[in-house]
Amino acid sequence: MSPLLELSRVSVAIGKVALLDRISLSVEPGRILGLVGESGSGKSLTAMAAIGLLPLIGGRVTEGEVRFAGRDIAAMSEAERRALRGRRIGFVTQNPMTALDPVQRIGGQVDIVSRMHLRLTKTAARARTLDLLTQLRIPDAAAVVDAYPHQLSGGMKQRIVIAMALAGEPELIIADEPTTALDVTVQAQIIQILGALVRDRGLALLLITHDMGVIAQICDRVAVLYCGRLAEEGPVGPIFAAPAHPYTAALIDCIPQEGTARGSLRGIPGAVPSALAFSTGCRFHPRCRRATGLCQDSAPPLLPRDAGSVACHHAGAAP
């Protein structure tokens, strides 16, 4: 199937600082691509690039193309891009506490999407909103539409945000750390909802997270980002079973799970550098156990490997 969203060798800068370096990704309908990385890796920037909202944060695409349904969004008019946002691409932000306009009622904030994009009347839009909220298992939806955001819990607000993302009947949803700000029991609920949407409606989902557990639970493919570059990309099964990039392996090993022996977690030495101090060569080399002089001198290219691709001079070598 042809991809719905495709980033090919996209570089992004804010001001003079280059933050993303030739990122390539694609998401197909009915599939979930997980984009994983630590803070400062450029995950959210990738999301903003994908939806064409980089100018909001003062950023711009310096290289490469973002294509939606085969069309380069940079070649579209702003009106065309706006017609994509909310209509064909739904967006879910990280912090539900601040994602809703605090001085407007819930109902109106959801209604506007279908009124604007689907040209529904006021009453039809409201009926659709109530329907969506009920589908997302929001109790007492009729009362919730008249509430203000501060009256709802975090998990409830995140479901409202998801309802807004769904209201335009999109084909793609971009969710930027949708569960980071939530408690674990609520996170499970939101992850289940997102998984069900993809399964039942055949949506494409770009799920951005720092949690390898979430990736393992629902994603089909995963892309691992480090300091603005792709480290590894491919189907979830093989990558978790035998990660080719040492960073991927280390990230997975950072999470304690049942059976992890006490004292076996050591983490990754060092810290993610700021964008002004990215290393030469492979950006991960100062923290990498396998690093050699080669890694210090030259950046490894992203090369195909099995069903995915990896950027490491020592890909797959025994750890």
Added chain:
Amino acid sequence: MLPWLIRRVLMLVPVFLAVSVVIFSILHFLPGDPIDNLLKVGSPASARAKMEARYGLDRPLPVQYGIWLGKVLQGDLGTAIVARRPVAELIAQAMPHSLRLGGLALLFSSVVGVTLGIIAALWRDRWPDRAIMGGVLVGSTMPNFWLGLILMLVFSVWMGWFPVSGARGWNSLVLPVLTIGLGGTALVTRITRVAMIEAVRQDFVTLLHAKGLPPWRIELLHVLRHALIPVVTILALRIGWILGGAITVEVVFARPGLGTLLIKSLGQHDYPVVQACLLMLAMAVMLGTLLGDVVQAIMDPRVRAAMG
């Protein structure tokens, strides 16, 4: 909201009492004695005592306060010692001039300030922003009375567009309103700009863009509405500020308002008039804060929720 409003208004009662005590007692610290102004040089002591008794100045202070407050509450502000007319009459004469000037200055600074603030925020860090903020800053560094005199010199004397002073006709208001308004505009512009810029940075604005809403709609219906909450609050809180500007400007343009009355009666040590003027200004300030709270509650559901 109504019970809250009632409580909020009732809150003003102790504040009013406190302010009235302060205003009443301040006046008794003032040096100089109005009686001196009234007595002929060399009058006998008995004439002074008679005069003091006539104005109630021979009683103990708390009693004087009680009597004064009781009368004030009935609308009797006493008799002006120098002008020898009921103070209420003087106030009633001066008040419309001050209200007109203050109201127009407030309107001017709100409208112009909010507009400039929006423009500056939308073109942040580019030349319109720099020009507006620079202009506003320069405007706020000039003393009010000086600006008034310079405007008068240029537009009334050299150009002859407006009357030099006085309060006859609407065109006599233009320069005073401009003079006061420029100071207020600086305040409003700055707050609006910062509030807009901060509102734009909020997550929900990103999400509004992600919903595909047209930018004008986002700026006007969401960002501006959000940004106006602090603007209105501070504007209401600082109504007194604008009135303060009015005091000096009234004097400069010789407008017969409260400010002129206050300055004149201060100079003449005319207690009852000073008291009444201060009381009026204090009431305006208190009503301003009340108004600010109410408007804030109307604009922000979170504030309403906090009221219970």
Added chain:
Amino acid sequence: MSAWPAPMRALRWPVGGIAGAWLILIVAAALFAPVLSPYAYDAQALKEAYGSASAAHWLGTDEFGRDLLTRLMYGARTSLSVSATAISLSVACGMVLGAAAAWFGGRFDRAVTVVVDLTWSFPEILIALILVAIIGPGTTGTMIAIAVAYLAQFTRLTRAQIMTLKGETFVEAARSLGAGNTYILLRHLLPNAFAPVLVAAMLATGDAIILEATLGFFGLGAQPPVPSWGGMMSAGSALVFKAPWIIIFPGLAVAATVLAINLYGDALIAELDIRSKLRGAG
């Protein structure tokens, strides 16, 4: 980032530098007025009265033929020293009061807050006018009046700073190590509250110069023949149509000085990165 302290970095060209240069110039002119000017501030020369700018009198003369530039320099002495002293006084009292309110909390805090909020909503000019009327006109009266007029602002600001800082984890951490109240107040709270209050004080000095001029305009400031910018404008206001320069130049001096203070203050705020801390301080 650089090794220079923030007050030096704020002098960065062009805006901070020009502002700084003007402030240095005006302070120097005030300090060295007797050396710089061939005239005495009260030397009358009625023959030369109402003279406009000339080689002998660069800015012209006033109604008594006194040299305007000389009087401006001497006026700077009065205006700057009165404003700066008043604000220092105000900051000192405001910091003590605000810190005490935030620190002790309870009824004391509530009482201070109510009084301060109420006075804060009154225009400074009104408060100052009444106070000068009580104390009597002159430099001392003006100084005290201005100090009291700004007291509310600094009390509010200090209180807000300390309240925020009290909630910081590093204060809790110090407490968990066994630190006592005095230690926390002196080592953590006040030092951190200092920078924003000091910058606010600097900006307020600009406002105080205007206030001082306004009081002078009403004839309540420094009494003649001692020149002050406000006093010069007071005398000039009656002559504005006859000899406008008498009032124009002192006003320009006020405006330029206040502008320079604001521009330098802005640069300093940016260097110290404390803009958000000053918000809502009025």
Added chain:
Amino acid sequence: MTGPLLRIEGLTKRFHSGGGLFSRERAMIAVRDVSLEIARGEVLGVVGESGCGKSTLARLILRLIEATNGRIVFDGTELTALPASALRAMRKRMAMVFQDPYSSLDPRFTLARVLAEPFRVQSRAMPPDAVAAMLAAVGLPETLATSYPHQLSGGQRQRVGIARALALRPDFVVLDEPTASLDVSIQAQIIALLADLRDKMGLTYLFISHDLGLVRYFCDRIVVMYLGSVVEVLPDTKAAPRHPYTDALMRSGFAPDPARRREIAPLGGEIPSPFALPAGCAFTTRCAFASDRCRSERPVLSQDPAHPVACFHPL
């Protein structure tokens, strides 16, 4: 010496909010009747979601906030009865590491000054080279001593926070979500460091976290809290949950292993407001097993020393 290092009995904290003219006064019980013992050398985990009272509990134990009710006995001394001066001296033996590495260091202090603070407030002479030694102990180079906190990464700051806590060689350290604001790669570093330090210095930890997986990895015994109450104490890391809430917590975490995907059965219902808890068990609104009894009667923690649980229908 025998007996637990720390024993708390019936610890309760009630918070009041509002009141006055402008809002109704509301009361919430942040911590309700908590009794615990911590043995010497033990790592006791406290796990729960936001608003469960775990951080309040930590501060109550160190008397950074005062309890409404209950006793705290530390190594035979009742802290709750200690006058302020004696308590301050006692703080040498107890320390805390905070969640937020950004605000837990005074921005105006150099690291050397941060690390000297414990000595200074306890009026103890600081041995020469102490700063270098403390930095080395947490894996930081000596050269950082003259740096300011803003020049450090989050992980480095948290190491400084740990060094400060351990400066006076305490017996007992409360770790309040020390890794919650850090990236996973740094989290694992910090946990490894904490484990090493415990072995070297014979420390006793109270480890507070929202991450059950992490707690099960790091702790010996686990206390599970929900809306202010202890609902279960897992005697070891392998113990199967008996409280439905603990069970839900375990089922909510995802293993980083696609081969172990599971059907998500999220909790239904809504979390009640802490200001308006149900009369019975606080978990009834979300519990699949809730009965009428659960709704009307509050279950207490069973006295079963092997595996205490506060539930009428344990699994």
